Structure formats: C-alpha cells, structure tokens
Amino acid sequence: MPAVFTIDARSGVPIYLQLIDQVKRSVAIGVLEPGEQLPTVKQLALDLTINPNTVARAYRDLERDEVIETASGRGSFVRGNGTAMTARKALSDVAVDSLTHAIREAKSIGLNRSEVLALVQTAVDRWFPKEEQ
Amino acid sequence: MTAISIRNLTKNYGSFVAVNDFSADIEAGTVFGLLGPNGAGKTTTFKCMLGLAAPTAGSVLFEGQPLQPALFERLAYVPEKSVLYDWMTIGEHLEMQRRAFSRFDAGRAKELLALFDLGEKKKVRSLSKGMRTATALCMAFANNPDILVLDEPTSGLDPVNQRAVLKLIIDASAQGKTIVFSSHQIGQVERAAENIAIMQKGKLLVGGSIDDLKAGWKIVEAIFDTDQFSTNGLAGDSRVHRMERTGRILRLSVHTGADALVDELTKMGANCRAVDLNLEDIFLNAVDPATVTTDLVEKA
Amino acid sequence: MYYVEFLRVMRMLRLVGYVLGAVLLLALVFRPFSHGSINVNNSIEGVDPSTIPAHTNADGSTTRSFMGKHGRHVTIVARPDKTETITVDDPAYNGKKGGNEHIEFGHLKVSTSNGGRHRVSTIDTDLKIPLNILLVIAACVAAIVATLLGLALSRENDGHLELAWTKPASRESYALASVAVDSLGILGVMLATLVTIVLVLAIYGGASYITVSDSLTSLLFGMLFALSFYGIVLAATSSMRRGGLVLSLLWPAALILPGLVRVQWMNLGTVARTLNTINPVAYLYAFLSSPQTTNIFTLLPNYGTAAQVLAVLLLFVAGVALSLAQWRRLEA
Structure with a gap:
C-alpha cells in the first residue's frame, strides 16, 4: 500500500476528518487506484499511531460517501464502479472544503464580495489559462 | 457495553477532597484518557476504582458488577510510581505474574522485554525510572488483560519507547481491549484515546469524545468596524462560555454552535471566523479559561 | 499468591x-584441637573401653573390666539411664598422703579413697x-x-x-x-x-x-x-x-x-x-x-x-x- 497519510494529531481538526480528507485526496489524485486495498484498521492505526476506532470511524464515513467499500473478512477497497465519478466527487469534496475555508479567511480579513470574486477569477485564470481563451 | 462505570466517586483524606463527585462511563473496547494537572486526583481515582483505596462516597462498576478479586485475571493496573520489588529480578517479577495469572503468556512477556531491551536477570534495584515503568508494562500486557488501567504509562521513557507504549495501547485497542490511561503528554492522549475526562481539584471539568470536543470547542473571533459595538445580544447566550473584548476585536469561547454564531455575528456586520482548538487548547481552556484567549493573542 | x-x-x-x-x-x-570429647570414656588408661567385651548384669547395666597402665584395674559400669561409674583401682599406689577426696566437676563426680597400698578412684558420670x-x-x-x-x-x-x-x-x-x-x-x-x-x-x-x-x-x-x-x-x-x-x-x-x-x-x-x-x-x-x-x-x-x-x-x-x-x- 503505497499511499502515505499524514496526520497532524495536534491539529484542532478531528483526526478522523483528517483521515477522510487524506483518503479522498489520494483517490482524487490517483495515488489510490480503484480496487486497491486499504490497510486494515489495525495496521493503519499502528502506522499512524492513532486510535483504531478513529480509523474505523473514518472508514465507515468513507464507505457512506461511497469512496471505499468493505468486503467482510477481506478488508476495505477503493470502489471500482464509477471510479471517475467517485474520484471527482472526492476531489470536489476536498476542493469545496478548501475554497470555503479560503473565502471565509478572505472575508474575515475584510475583503468584500467583489474583491473575493476578483481573487477567485485571478486564481482560476492562472490555473486554467487555455480554457479561458 | 460499559466496561467501567464510575458513579459520583468522592474520596476525602481528612479535610482534603482528593476526588469530588467524579462520574465517567468507559465503554468496552475504547481508549479513555484521563487528563488533569498535578494533584487533580487522577491517581486517587484509579486507586478507588481498583479497590486500593476505599471511596468516601460513590461506586464503581465493572461490566455492571462491583469489583471482585477474580476480575484481576482480566484487569491489569500499572501505577505511576514504581511498585516493583527492588530486591527481585525482572525475571522473578514475571514468574510472580505467571504463578498468579492464568492468562499470563510467557512468549508475549519475552517479546515485550525485547521491545524495551530489558534483561530478565537484571535486578529492579539497578533499573532507571523509565525501565521500571517498562517492566511494569511488560508484566501488565503479558497477562493479556481485557481491561488495562495505566497511570502515566510513558513517564520516564525516552521518545522512542514512549511511541512503543502508545503502539502497545493501540494494538491492544485494536484487539478490542478497554484501556484507561492518564498522561501529562496531551499529544499522546490525543493520538491514542477516543474519549477523555479532564479533572481539576478532584472534579470532572470536561468529558466526552475528543472528536466531539474538537468539533464543538472553538474560539469565535469577530472584528467589528468600530470599538463601539454592542454585545448585549450575547449576554445571556448559553453557547458563550467566555467573552473578551479588546478594541474592535471580540473573542468568544464556545463549546457548541460556533458556525451559527459566526453567521449571526457576520450579520451584525463583523468579520468573523471560528478558530479550531486542539486538545491542549481545550485542556488549558477547561483548566484555566483565561489561557486560550491569551494564547490566541500570541498566535495572532 | x-x-x-x-x-x-x-x-x-x-x-x-x-x-x-x-x-x-x-x-x-576445631575438633582436632579439643582435648578428648564430651564422651569421657573414649580412652581410659590408654584403652578404648568400646573394644572390651561387655558383661550384661541382671539390672540391665553392663560391666567392662580391663587392666590399665601400671597394673591399674578399671571397671566401667554403664547403666541404662546413661550414667556410668568408672572405678580405677591402683594397687601400687602406696600413698603417702592420707585423706579422701571428693571432687564434683560438672556432670562428673570424682572421689578417691586411699586404703593401704591401694587407691581407688571412682568417677560417676551423669551426663544427660x-x-x-x-x-x-x-x-x-x-x-x-x-x-x-x-x-x-x-x-x-x-x-x-x-x-x-x-x-x-x-x-x-x-x-x-x-x-x-x-x-x-x-x-x-x-x-x-x-x-x-x-x-x-x-x-x-x-x-x-x-x-x-x-x-x-x-x-x-x-x-x-x-x-x-x-x-x-x-x-x-x-x-x-x-x-x-x-x-x-x-x-x-x-x-x-x-x-x-x-x-x-x-x-x-x-x-x-x-x-x-x-x-x-x-x-x-x-x-x-x-x-x-x-x-x-x-x-x-x-x-x-x-x-x-x-x-x-x-x-x-x-x-x-x-x-x-x-x-x-x-x-x-
């Protein structure tokens, strides 16, 4: 299992949420491929030195979000069906969270609506130059 | 199922109240962290739980039953201070366990000794504080208990062995064991535990799941356009535990509903954000409510 | 436990x-340096009494008789209660000093009586x-x-x-x-x-x-x-x-x-x-x-x-x- 998750236990973000984010990101960018097996709850808990029930909770939520599926006795796997959709959904989940966070930050600094929109436009132009034309 | 149920536990030593009406439920198969400043009553709570000291009031139930000596077949306790016999060797301590506990696993004991690089022939007298802790942990884990009560299980250990202890706890938890442990190292509790209780002066200050606490406990920071803003609407708000205003800045310590509060304050015209708190922040905030806001000023 | x-x-x-x-x-x-033993009759007049055949008397006691040094005649009567009387009769004493002596020494009672040429020493042991x-x-x-x-x-x-x-x-x-x-x-x-x-x-x-x-x-x-x-x-x-x-x-x-x-x-x-x-x-x-x-x-x-x-x-x-x-x- 090549995917490496990094957990910041000292962050204010609950560890299971961090783990969900990390798995979704890995799926979105293709580090975790459809059908690929995830480490067992125990293995991941030991690797990351975090509570096993926290890992189990993250896996349950990932299953609910249809990112992974668990075959009893065989372990948890990245879902195979509609991989692209899963990945995109996963990606967009992560992106929405990041965008929300960024916009809230911008707002708290005191930027107004049009200033924030301009910032977003600049960022989009930078990363999607061809589509813009 | 509730593995350990502590009900209104109180312990007085003369006029000193070591534990004051403390209650907690520890679910089977979970890891429970007990936090508190020195002298908060953590060790006394453990002693009362395990029948080593008689509670002044309250009760403790294990799986619904009062403590019976036979339970110690399945329950291991590692106290904070060393209780090993100086004049005996590590091997003799393990032999003592083998004779007393039917579930003692000699092979596991050897693995554990190797993990901490301990030799059976060594006399306890020659061991450092950390090595004594490690020996006591080897004895406890080799008994293959269902319930582990560990008082400061990493004290005196170097970071490598501290991590090894955390992994032992996690491994045991993955096998469905119930673990209660206290630690001054909040980061360790944050990693290994799901549920915590924070004690101070014998009282339970905060209890619950770490995830829920992190989701609920926030500092809401609002910056108004003028320092003449009104906080009248927040005066009786049950969500607000502490309020502090400095010029145009208002800081609110909340235990729940931070997002809604951010929205309301935004509507009032403030630039507002909710700051996440880690367990250390939550601990400090609980023990001394003035701390967090001070910290945040430093962070800003 | x-x-x-x-x-x-x-x-x-x-x-x-x-x-x-x-x-x-x-x-x-220290055994080799100790004089004799608690058992007084390991050696009497240079003879080990246990080598002498014993004659059993009617009261259960045994009598051993033998000749010691210089024609002295030794008789040992050992009784079942572990007391013994050892009599040493020295026929060639021809003593000049008169008077009888009686000495008690721990569990030993020694008495000598002089009569003519003879001197009879009696040692009663009562070691228990x-x-x-x-x-x-x-x-x-x-x-x-x-x-x-x-x-x-x-x-x-x-x-x-x-x-x-x-x-x-x-x-x-x-x-x-x-x-x-x-x-x-x-x-x-x-x-x-x-x-x-x-x-x-x-x-x-x-x-x-x-x-x-x-x-x-x-x-x-x-x-x-x-x-x-x-x-x-x-x-x-x-x-x-x-x-x-x-x-x-x-x-x-x-x-x-x-x-x-x-x-x-x-x-x-x-x-x-x-x-x-x-x-x-x-x-x-x-x-x-x-x-x-x-x-x-x-x-x-x-x-x-x-x-x-x-x-x-x-x-x-x-x-x-x-x-x-x-x-x-x-x-x-």
Whole structure:
C-alpha cells in the first residue's frame, strides 16, 4: 500500500476528518487506484499511531460517501464502479472544503464580495489559462 | 457495553477532597484518557476504582458488577510510581505474574522485554525510572488483560519507547481491549484515546469524545468596524462560555454552535471566523479559561 | 499468591543456612584441637573401653573390666539411664598422703579413697543432654528469624500494595498465604537449627547423651513460641510502612519485662506483669522454671505447661487475626 497519510494529531481538526480528507485526496489524485486495498484498521492505526476506532470511524464515513467499500473478512477497497465519478466527487469534496475555508479567511480579513470574486477569477485564470481563451 | 462505570466517586483524606463527585462511563473496547494537572486526583481515582483505596462516597462498576478479586485475571493496573520489588529480578517479577495469572503468556512477556531491551536477570534495584515503568508494562500486557488501567504509562521513557507504549495501547485497542490511561503528554492522549475526562481539584471539568470536543470547542473571533459595538445580544447566550473584548476585536469561547454564531455575528456586520482548538487548547481552556484567549493573542 | 513471600523466606533460609553451616564448619575445624570429647570414656588408661567385651548384669547395666597402665584395674559400669561409674583401682599406689577426696566437676563426680597400698578412684558420670533444651534453643533461633519475617505485610505496605492487591485473590487470602509460607519457613529454621546442634554434639561425641523425655510438649511449645513472635510483629507492623523500629524495641522489651516484675518503683512491676501476658519470653521463662518460682503474670495465673503452650498459640493466632484486620483496612 503505497499511499502515505499524514496526520497532524495536534491539529484542532478531528483526526478522523483528517483521515477522510487524506483518503479522498489520494483517490482524487490517483495515488489510490480503484480496487486497491486499504490497510486494515489495525495496521493503519499502528502506522499512524492513532486510535483504531478513529480509523474505523473514518472508514465507515468513507464507505457512506461511497469512496471505499468493505468486503467482510477481506478488508476495505477503493470502489471500482464509477471510479471517475467517485474520484471527482472526492476531489470536489476536498476542493469545496478548501475554497470555503479560503473565502471565509478572505472575508474575515475584510475583503468584500467583489474583491473575493476578483481573487477567485485571478486564481482560476492562472490555473486554467487555455480554457479561458 | 460499559466496561467501567464510575458513579459520583468522592474520596476525602481528612479535610482534603482528593476526588469530588467524579462520574465517567468507559465503554468496552475504547481508549479513555484521563487528563488533569498535578494533584487533580487522577491517581486517587484509579486507586478507588481498583479497590486500593476505599471511596468516601460513590461506586464503581465493572461490566455492571462491583469489583471482585477474580476480575484481576482480566484487569491489569500499572501505577505511576514504581511498585516493583527492588530486591527481585525482572525475571522473578514475571514468574510472580505467571504463578498468579492464568492468562499470563510467557512468549508475549519475552517479546515485550525485547521491545524495551530489558534483561530478565537484571535486578529492579539497578533499573532507571523509565525501565521500571517498562517492566511494569511488560508484566501488565503479558497477562493479556481485557481491561488495562495505566497511570502515566510513558513517564520516564525516552521518545522512542514512549511511541512503543502508545503502539502497545493501540494494538491492544485494536484487539478490542478497554484501556484507561492518564498522561501529562496531551499529544499522546490525543493520538491514542477516543474519549477523555479532564479533572481539576478532584472534579470532572470536561468529558466526552475528543472528536466531539474538537468539533464543538472553538474560539469565535469577530472584528467589528468600530470599538463601539454592542454585545448585549450575547449576554445571556448559553453557547458563550467566555467573552473578551479588546478594541474592535471580540473573542468568544464556545463549546457548541460556533458556525451559527459566526453567521449571526457576520450579520451584525463583523468579520468573523471560528478558530479550531486542539486538545491542549481545550485542556488549558477547561483548566484555566483565561489561557486560550491569551494564547490566541500570541498566535495572532 | 505467595511467590514474593516464598522468595523472601528462601532468602532468609539461605542466610540461616550460611550461619548454621559456619557453626558446623567451625565445630569440625576445631575438633582436632579439643582435648578428648564430651564422651569421657573414649580412652581410659590408654584403652578404648568400646573394644572390651561387655558383661550384661541382671539390672540391665553392663560391666567392662580391663587392666590399665601400671597394673591399674578399671571397671566401667554403664547403666541404662546413661550414667556410668568408672572405678580405677591402683594397687601400687602406696600413698603417702592420707585423706579422701571428693571432687564434683560438672556432670562428673570424682572421689578417691586411699586404703593401704591401694587407691581407688571412682568417677560417676551423669551426663544427660535433654532434647527439650535443644528444642528450646532451636526455637529461640527460629524466633529471631520469625521477628524478621513478621514484617511481611509491612514490607508489602512499603510501596507494593498496588501489586499485591491487583492479583486475582482477596486481601485475606493473600495475607494468609504469606503467613503460611512464613510459618513453614520459621519451623524450617527451627528444624535446621536442631539438626545443626545435634551434629555439633555428634562431632564432639555427645550425641548419645541426648535424652528424650516429654519432648513433644517442648517441641510444641518451641514451635508456637517462635510463631508467637511472628504473630506479635505481624500485628504490630501491618499498618506501618517500615517496622524496623518496632523490631529494635521488641526484643529488648521482651527480654527485660520478665525481670521487671520485681521492681517496686512506681507501678512498674505491675505494668510489667500485665505486659508479660503478651510476652512470649515470659512464657518461655515460665516454661523453663518450676511452677512455684514463677509469678510474672497477673492476668493469667501460671497454670503449668499446657497453659503456656496454649498462651503462645493464642498469641500467634491473635497476632495474625489483628494483622488481618489492619490489612483489610489499609489503603494504597
């Protein structure tokens, strides 16, 4: 299992949420491929030195979000069906969270609506130059 | 199922109240962290739980039953201070366990000794504080208990062995064991535990799941356009535990509903954000409510 | 449950073993330098009497007769009660000095009578080593060990209760298991000491003089005497973390109290008499002396040997019971 998750236990973000984010990101960018097996709850808990029930909770939520599926006795796997959709959904989940966070930050600094929109436009132009034309 | 149920536990030593009406439920198969400043009553709570000291009031139930000596077949306790016999060797301590506990696993004991690089022939007298802790942990884990009560299980250990202890706890938890442990190292509790209780002066200050606490406990920071803003609407708000205003800045310590509060304050015209708190922040905030806001000023 | 106490007892037995072994070794080393032996008739007039055929008399005694040096005639009459009369008749004495002599020397009575050319020396031996005394000596050694082992629960209380009380056994059974192991250890020390004394006596040729009479009572008293010390120390120290002070006061007090009963000053005599009720040494004095001479108790009159045995038994049982009551209430 090549995917490496990094957990910041000292962050204010609950560890299971961090783990969900990390798995979704890995799926979105293709580090975790459809059908690929995830480490067992125990293995991941030991690797990351975090509570096993926290890992189990993250896996349950990932299953609910249809990112992974668990075959009893065989372990948890990245879902195979509609991989692209899963990945995109996963990606967009992560992106929405990041965008929300960024916009809230911008707002708290005191930027107004049009200033924030301009910032977003600049960022989009930078990363999607061809589509813009 | 509730593995350990502590009900209104109180312990007085003369006029000193070591534990004051403390209650907690520890679910089977979970890891429970007990936090508190020195002298908060953590060790006394453990002693009362395990029948080593008689509670002044309250009760403790294990799986619904009062403590019976036979339970110690399945329950291991590692106290904070060393209780090993100086004049005996590590091997003799393990032999003592083998004779007393039917579930003692000699092979596991050897693995554990190797993990901490301990030799059976060594006399306890020659061991450092950390090595004594490690020996006591080897004895406890080799008994293959269902319930582990560990008082400061990493004290005196170097970071490598501290991590090894955390992994032992996690491994045991993955096998469905119930673990209660206290630690001054909040980061360790944050990693290994799901549920915590924070004690101070014998009282339970905060209890619950770490995830829920992190989701609920926030500092809401609002910056108004003028320092003449009104906080009248927040005066009786049950969500607000502490309020502090400095010029145009208002800081609110909340235990729940931070997002809604951010929205309301935004509507009032403030630039507002909710700051996440880690367990250390939550601990400090609980023990001394003035701390967090001070910290945040430093962070800003 | 009793493994720790077992290790403690084994360490104690090893220590006692070293001491008794050293005593035995010293006895062996010094044997060649000792003059003769306890057994007076290993050699009489240069002859070993055991090489002379014995003639058995009607009363069960045996007579050996032989010629010693210078034509002296030796007759040894050995009686079943292990007393002997040795008569040496020197026909060529032709003594100048008159008068008879009578000398008593320990268990020997020597008398000489001069008559004409003859001088007849009679040596009466009455060497008896009562097993009772050996048992009491062994019991005293065991009692010293018992006072040390009596700190058992106090030692647990010195920082080990968390280990002792988190075993799958009740506090009572843990304590009683320790008491049982210690008691066996104490009796073991008594036995080892007795064997050592007998061996030393054997080395010096005295083993055959050991007489057994009413020894069962002494055995019982000795064992319970040692155990009563154990019970007293256990009861006195169970609530303490360190019982060393109790120990250092206990022996002097136990030894002095029987003597203090005669003191008239203040009420000291009365106090001592009362305290002697729980003093095993007082019962030992009473046990060893005749009933008329002992008046060291007030609460318990001296009812004789059986009462003394019962008293030390009660001290042991009461001590253990008191310590259990404390042990039950202790907190880690």
